[in-house]
Amino acid sequence: MKLTIKTLGVFDMKVNGSSLIKKGSRTYKINKLLQYFIAFRDRKILPETIIENLFPEDEYTDPKNTLSTQIYRLRSLLKSIVPEEEDRDNYLNINSVNGNYILEVGDRVEIDVDEFESLIKKGDQKLAENREEALEIYNKALKIYEGMFLSENAYEVWLTPVRNYYNRLYIKVIFQTIDILKDKENYDKIIRTCEKALNYEPYDEDIHICLMEGMLKQGQFTNVLNHYEYIVNLLKKEMGISSSPKLDKFYKKIKSTISEKKKMTIIDFWNKIELEEPKGAMHCDFSDFKIIVDNQRRKGERSSEDDYICIITLEEGVEDSSLNSTWRQEITNILSSSLRKGDVFTFWNDRQILILLHEVKQQALMIIEKKFRDKIRLKPKISRLKINIDFKPLIEIEEEKKEATK
Structure with missing residues (x-):
């Protein structure tokens, strides 16, 4: 017997x-x-x-x-x-x-508590060497737990130390189980484990958060938002607090994850992208420069915008590599600060720079060139260098290209 x-x-x-x-x-x-x-x-x-x-x-x-x-x-x-x-x-x-x-x-x-404690010790011993076997043992322990120790005597003071001991063991094995399940990406099992645990530990924020993480991973966005609202209301009703730092942090994660998964609107896009405050001309790679120029060319076919391509060339004869490096840095600073916000420039090679000048009148080209040369003369390290500056309307370049292909 x-x-x-x-x-x-x-x-x-x-x-x-x-x-x-x-x-x-x-x-x-x-x-x-x-x-x-x-x-x-x-x-x-x-x-x-x-x-x-x-x-x-x-x-x-x-x-x-x-x-x-x-x-x-x-x-x-x-x-x-x-x-x-x-x-x-x-x-x-x-x-x-x-x-x-x-x-x-x-x-x-x-x-039951002797078997419960024994299984947890066995699971702990297996945890480092065989997590799958540890998980099986932990699951056996969790099946034994059906509530706090002698739950019918909820208010007996003498029970508190013993009850707290088994409660700590239970919480510990819950999170060790969840940790193993995360490695296996078994989010369905995580959800079921947390839901059962919350029957016994309804105010444990960490279990609620693990449950909501599982829901997020499975794309259960409505469920996770409903559960967040439920736990916030529960804490307010039972403990008189509106939320907690942990829940506030996780709510931001919920909103971020949902915004990434849901269909995007124009406002969503605008809020999502990180736009820098424009400070002078845009310096970009040549591949981006080509795209921008092509877009301006297309616009020019149906508008009267005066866009010019400018090319700045460092004349042959300068072989000092350190000087070339200095020239590149100095000219970048000059162009970034002196050109307008709508202008774009890029390096074609070590000696040549391409610039797209947006909506500029022909009579202003001489002023632009003088401004460049004046600023270069103020830079001792590159003031003695000889450069050529050429301008050509974007529309004219396009027409010459068409003529050449006939």
């Missing part, structure tokens, strides 16, 4: 699947005393400690005698469980040792 005792959740004690616990006013104190001994099994307990913890408000003329009577009744109950042909030492026995009481647990008794 096996005697099984369930303490995680609603207390029960069974033999061959049949419950031995009878509930009622006459058995309430006996059941409570039994639960107390199971919680502190295999430990010596003073009678005064038991009275103080279990019956602090009861007024007895002789408390010790009353406790002795209760223990006699409990012993009789435990004795009646065991058939005559069985060895009683294999089951539950309350003994007296030097003025203390002790509940001794025999080999034919299975207590």
Whole structure:
């Protein structure tokens, strides 16, 4: 015969699947005393400690005698469980040792918290070497957990240390399980694990966040937003707080993820792109320059915009590589600061620069060239260099190209 005792959740004690616990006013104190001994099994307990913890408000003329009577009744109950042909030492026995009481647990008794703790230790040992096997062991432990330790005695102070211990074990194995499932990208299982855990730990923010992360990974955007609203309202109602730094941070992640997945609007695009504040002309790669020029060419076919291509050439004869490097840096600074915001320039090679001048009149070209040369003369490192500057209308370039292809 096996005697099984369930303490995680609603207390029960069974033999061959049949419950031995009878509930009622006459058995309430006996059941409570039994639960107390199971919680502190295999430990010596003073009678005064038991009275103080279990019956602090009861007024007895002789408390010790009353406790002795209760223990006699409990012993009789435990004795009646065991058939005559069985060895009683294999089951539950309350003994007296030097003025203390002790509940001794025999080999034919299975207590759920012992199995729960043993499985977690085995899972921890396997975690480093075989995470898949550790996950299987952790899942077995989680199946045992059906609520906090002796949940019917929610407000018993004496239970707090023991209950907190098993609660910590449960929370620990929940997050170790989730961590393994994340590696496997098994988000469906993460969601189910978190949903079950929240039945027992409804205010644990980290479990709520893991649940919402799983929903995000599966694209359950409506569910994740509904759950976020639910947990925020729960915290406000039960704890008087509107949110928390963790939840606020995760909400930003929700919004960011959803914005990346949903169909984009023009405003979404504008808010998403990082536009720099324009400061003078745009310096770009040659490939980008070609695209910009082609766009301006297309616009010029249907408008009267005066766009010019300018080419600045460093004359042959300068072979000093360090001077070439200086020229490139200095001319970039000059063009960036002196050209207008709508103008664009790029380096064709080490000695030549291409510029697109947008909407400029022919009479202004001489002024632009003079401005360039004046600024170059103010730069000692490149002032002695000889450069050529040529201008040509974009429309004229296009017409010459068409003529050449006829």
